[in-house]
Amino acid sequence: MRPLEFLKTTELQEKIIEDLNKIKGQEDLEKQLNFKEPVIGSEEGRYVFADTQGYHYIVSERGQKIVNKVTDDLFDIKFWVIYPIVVTISFDFSAENSQNNDDPRIVAFPKQLALLKEIDQNLFKRGEIEQDEILKTNPIL
Template sequence: MNSHSLSEIKREIEQIGRRLGCPRNCLPTFGFSEDFGCPHIEVNASGLHYVVVERGVELERKTTHDLNDLLYIVFEAVTFSMAGDYELKHRIPGQDSRRILFRRQLELLGSVDADWVTRLRQDQHKILACNPFNDGVESAR
């Protein structure tokens, strides 16, 4: 059984969202799906769920029993979107766009939780191990 209610989770996510200054439409819905690839949060006896549905088909479901883990999942996606918007406005021709995007996402998550930065950095390193930056610029990472 979960000790976290949907309203408690909503309140926490909205509070962090305000702190980040993220647009409301970047946040998930709670207890229902808007579809069209917009994530939503479900809470039931089997856990806390981050779910993405598009055209009535469930594309992604991440389940946890830990509220902090759910918050990381939500804000990893939210800050990725925000960092993508930032990168578009600050793009450097010829540079792999992920350099700006990854750095900005780390900054955004760092303003919320230092442990999330460590986790994100590990995730980014895994991505870059399989798909290195493709611009010939030496990385200062």
């Protein structure tokens, strides 16, 4: 059996940017990402890169890796990278469009799914699963 071959970081970057560009009205979302491996002293942020071990997603804050995931699945890495961006967009939308003090998820969750659906039906389905898991332990009242 031959070893898995992964996309190069530049190819991974192209695929992720292509998906992010499907979100209407949102430009330059890729600027939230660093498509390189972080090194000691790197700035805080989200890092996405590929190497012989697979696809990496790292979130760094205050010099510490607070998220450090590796996968050999292109879909997983795309979801890990895109979903937090969509969540931020949807909660910003909710803050601008919510009525009174309702749970912001009432507006944000449908917006998340709509954005994911603009990108890819499978991302949409995975988003539904993520929301269902959240609502199991923290229902909207």
